[in-house]
Amino acid sequence: MTGLHNPLSLIEARTLILSHLVPTQIEKVPLEKATGRVLREDLIAPFTSPEKNLSTMDGYAVSGLQCDSWSVIGEIPAGTTYDADLSSGNAIRVFTGSQLPQYTDAVIPQELISLHNTTISIAPDHKQKPKPLDFILAAGSDFQKNQTVLSQTRRISARDVSLAASLGYEQIAVSKSPRVTLISTGSELILPGKPLKQGQIYASNAFALASLVDLLGGKVLSLPPLVDNKSLLINTLAHALETSDLIVTIGGASVGNYDLVKPALAELNARLLFQRVNTRPGRPTFFALNNHNIPVLGLPGNPASCMVGSWIYLADIIRALSGLKTSPQLSLQSAVSLSPLPQGSHTDVFLRATFSNTANLAETKESEHHRLPAVSILPRQESGLNLPTAHAQILVFRKAHAHPLSINENVPILLPPHSFL
Numbered sequence: 001m002t003g004l005h006n007p008l009s010l011i012e013a014r015t016l017i018l019s020h021l022v023p024t025q026i027e028k029v030p031l032e033k034a035t036g037r038v039l040r041e042d043l044i045a046p047f048t049s050p051e052k053n054l055s056t057m058d059g060y061a062v063s064g065l066q067c068d069s070w071s072v073i074g075e076i077p078a079g080t081t082y083d084a085d086l087s088s089g090n091a092i093r094v095f096t097g098s099q100l101p102q103y104t105d106a107v108i109p110q111e112l113i114s115l116h117n118t119t120i121s122i123a124p125d126h127k128q129k130p131k132p133l134d135f136i137l138a139a140g141s142d143f144q145k146n147q148t149v150l151s152q153t154r155r156i157s158a159r160d161v162s163l164a165a166s167l168g169y170e171q172i173a174v175s176k177s178p179r180v181t182l183i184s185t186g187s188e189l190i191l192p193g194k195p196l197k198q199g200q201i202y203a204s205n206a207f208a209l210a211s212l213v214d215l216l217g218g219k220v221l222s223l224p225p226l227v228d229n230k231s232l233l234i235n236t237l238a239h240a241l242e243t244s245d246l247i248v249t250i251g252g253a254s255v256g257n258y259d260l261v262k263p264a265l266a267e268l269n270a271r272l273l274f275q276r277v278n279t280r281p282g283r284p285t286f287f288a289l290n291n292h293n294i295p296v297l298g299l300p301g302n303p304a305s306c307m308v309g310s311w312i313y314l315a316d317i318i319r320a321l322s323g324l325k326t327s328p329q330l331s332l333q334s335a336v337s338l339s340p341l342p343q344g345s346h347t348d349v350f351l352r353a354t355f356s357n358t359a360n361l362a363e364t365k366e367s368e369h370h371r372l373p374a375v376s377i378l379p380r381q382e383s384g385l386n387l388p389t390a391h392a393q394i395l396v397f398r399k400a401h402a403h404p405l406s407i408n409e410n411v412p413i414l415l416p417p418h419s420f421l
C-alpha cells in the first residue's frame, strides 16, 4: 500500500478515508430535538395541502364578480367548514386561513368593503373591481398527497422541522450522533487547571477538536492526556474501540521513539491504511481501522497540524459517519491574496490566514475580482505556534509547485468547517 511508504496525496487520503466509513445507525427523535441532526428517511406528505381553497385575507368570499353588491349569508371562522355552495350574489365572512365554499370567485379584503345591514359592496373610494381568484390560496398549491417533501440525507434545519410538523410528523428518523473519543498523548501534557512543571505544556488541541465535533453533531468523549506508555495506550485504545464510532488520537503519530500510537494500534490488530500525506502542516497524519472497521484518525500534536487535520479530515469524517454525502475534493472558495506568495514547495501547503479589509485592494482589481474576499497570510506559520493558529480565520491552499503570486491575485481558500455544517 503506497500510503505506508510514500506519502499519499490529499485527495488519495480523503478518498481512502471516506470509502471506509459507514453511517451510524438510525434512531427516531422528537421534532424538538431534530434540528442539526441528519435526516435518514424521506418525508412523504400524507395529505394534500391546502386541502381546499383558502382565504389569504380577513374579508368576504364572494360569488359572481359582475354583481355590484352581495348578501352576507354567514361566516366561516378558522377551524370550521362550510359545506354548502356559494351562489352568485352571495358573500360569506371569512378570515385568513378560512376554507372557502364551492363557487367562491374571489375574496374581497374587509378594508375595501362597505357593509349595510347584511349587504356588502365595494367602498366608494375603492372603485377597483375584484378579479377572479383574488386572495385565494389554491387547494394543493403547497404540496400534494404522497409527494416527497424532504429527501434523506440532509442536515435538518429549523425550517425543515416546521415542515415536518406541518405534515403531522411527531418524530423523525435521524442518524445516531457519531461517538468520538479524543485521545491526547504525550508525557509533557497536562490539563489546564494545574500549574505547569518544567517541561510540561497544557494539552490544548483536544478542546478545538471537541468543539468542532460538537458543532458537527458528534458526541465527544475527551480523555485526559496519556503519558507515552505503550501498554497504557493499548488499554485505552482497546476500550475506546469498543465504545466509539471514531477515535482521534492527538500526538505521537510520527516515527520518533515516543510515537507509540501506531505500534499500540498494531498490537490491537488495527490495519493502517496510510501514515503520511503530502501536505504541510500535518504530514505524519495516519488512518487505521480495527477489525470491526472502527476508524482511527491519527493527527500530529502540533496545534497547526491538529487544526488543519480537523478541517481537512475530521469534519468530513463526522459528516460521512452521520450519513451526509461527502466528496474527496475539498470544497475550496476563491479569495484575493493581499500577501505575495513564493513558488509552492513539493507538498501541498495550508497557510493560516485572516480576512482583510478590501479597502486595501486597488480599485480596478476589486472590480476585476467581483469583490471576492481579501485575505492576508499570517506572518508566522510554524506549526508549533498557538497564537497564529487561534487567529487564523481561514486556510489558504497552496498546491505543490504552485506558481509564485504577486499581491491581489486569486488564491483558493478553505473556510472553517462549521461555517457550512
Ligand code: AMP
Residues within 6 Å of the ligand: 184, 185, 186, 188, 189, 201, 202, 203, 204, 205, 206, 250, 251, 252, 253, 254, 299, 300, 301, 302, 303, 384
Ligand atoms: P507529537 O506529534 O507528539 O510529536 O507532538 C508534536 C508537538 O505538539 C510537540 O511539541 C508536543 O508537545 C505538542 N503537542 C502534542 N500533543 C498536544 C496537545 N494535545 N496539545 C498541545 N500540544 C500538543
Ligand code: MG
Residues within 6 Å of the ligand: 185, 186, 187, 251, 252, 258, 301
Ligand atoms: Mg509526542
